[in-house]
Amino acid sequence: MIEPAALLEQLSRIVTATPTQDGVRVSTHVLYPSNGAVSVVVRGGADHFQVSDEGAGIAEFASAGISTIVSDRMLAHQVKRLGLIVSNGSIMSPMVPADAISAAVLIVANASRSVAEWGISNLHYRTHRNFRKDLAELLGRYFRDNLKSDSPVIGKSNKPHKFGHVIYLEGDRKLLIDPVVNEASSINARLVANLDVRLAENPAIKQLIVYDDSLAWKSSDLRLLEMGARTVAFSHAESEIKRLAA
Numbered sequence: 682m683i684e685p686a687a688l689l690e691q692l693s694r695i696v697t698a699t700p701t702q703d704g705v706r707v708s709t710h711v712l713y714p715s716n717g718a719v720s721v722v723v724r725g726g727a728d729h730f731q732v733s734d735e736g737a738g739i740a741e742f743a744s745a746g747i748s749t750i751v752s753d754r755m756l757a758h759q760v761k762r763l764g765l766i767v768s769n770g771s772i773m774s775p776m777v778p779a780d781a782i783s784a785a786v787l788i789v790a791n792a793s794r795s796v797a798e799w800g801i802s803n804l805h806y807r808t809h810r811n812f813r814k815d816l817a818e819l820l821g822r823y824f825r826d827n828l829k830s831d832s833p834v835i836g837k838s839n840k841p842h843k844f845g846h847v848i849y850l851e852g853d854r855k856l857l858i859d860p861v862v863n864e865a866s867s868i869n870a871r872l873v874a875n876l877d878v879r880l881a882e883n884p885a886i887k888q889l890i891v892y893d894d895s896l897a898w899k900s901s902d903l904r905l906l907e908m909g910a911r912t913v914a915f916s917h918a919e920s921e922i923k924r925l926a927a
Contacts, residue, residue, distance in 0.1 A: 711790040713741045713797050719790040729776040732785040734793035736770040741793075742800030749804040759799055760792045772796060812893035812915060816860050817846070819919060824848045824926070834886070836877025844874065848926060856926050857888045861906060863896050868906060875909030887925050891918045 695718070697708045704724035711719040721732050739751060756767040765788065766773050772792050774785040820828055827849045833841035834857060846858040857878070861871040875888055890906050892898060894914035906912040913921045 707786055709786060709790040711787070711794050713737075713794055714801055715741060717741070719793050721786055721789050721793070723782060723786065725776070729778060730782050730785070731774055731776050732782070732789045733771045733773040734789055738772055738793035738796035739770045739800070741797035742804065747800055747804045749800075751800065751804070756796060759796050763788055763792055765789065765792055812862070812895075813845070813860050816858070816891055816915060816918070820846050820848070820858060820922070823923065834878055835881070836874070837880040837882075838877050840877065842874035842877060850926060852885070854885045854887070856922070857886065857910075858922060859888065859890045859910070861890055861892050863893065863898055863902075868902055872906055872909045875906075879910060889913060889918075889921065889925060891915055 692710070695708070695710055699706050701722060704722045706720055706722050708718050708720045713719060719734070720737065721734050723730055723732050725731055739756070751770070753767045753770065756770070756772065760767065760772055764775065766775065772789055774789050777785045817830070829847045829849070830845065831843045832847040833843050834847065834855070835841055844857045845860045848856040848858065850856060857875075859871055859875060861867050871890060875890060878886060878888060888910035890910045890912040892903070892906070892912065892914060894916050903912055911921075
């Protein structure tokens with residue numbers, strides 16, 4: 682049978698305290714769902730101190746693939762019964778005296794773990810999809826015999842531009858469906874191509890830029906794309922494509 686003193690010595694190796702620029706970081710026995718140890722930071726002066734998880738609870742469920750943006754109010758609802766506060770995503774104790782630091786460390790660490798567990802159990806996960814493939818399959822269902830990929834179209838500058846999908850409709854009409862990905866080179870290329878074709882003012886050509894709304898986009902980038910052509914999220918593209926093709 683192990684002696685209590687030996688067991689305490691082993692346990693003490695798990696808990697570490699290391700100085701930071703403005704406090705002390707404490708690694709605790711408390712574990713996140715990922716089995717990583719919860720660490721908190723203790724800050725304060727001579728008489729009163731505050732313990733913070735530094736936003737690690739949110740980081741834990743975000744790293745698990747959670748896409749929901751969590752407000753301080755949502756977090757506060759999870760920890761207020763413990764007398765804790767939330768600021769900028771960090772779970773913190775109120776100011777406590779020196780002899781209450783160890784209790785505050787345990788309370789904040791357990792609250793951070795509980796928040797991580799709550800997020801993983803209740804919030805929405807990011808969905809990963811092959812955006813270009815899904816768009817191609819969508820178009821194929823409706824326009825299989827009248828669809829060409831990467832087909833060139835002449836713009837006002839007389840320069841040919843390749844578009845992701847060109848749908849050939851009755852009356853020599855064309856519907857250009859142009860997928861764009863969330864990176865500067867793609868955004869700029871699709872803007873230039875669509876704007877040049879738009880400026881040609883060909884009434885037989887309609888244009889639609891489609892973006893992957895499972896990703897976070899800057900509103901400024903979407904407004905920029907609108908200068909080139911009507912821009913729609915993939916989740917709403919089907920109805921818009923059918924409307925334009927009618």
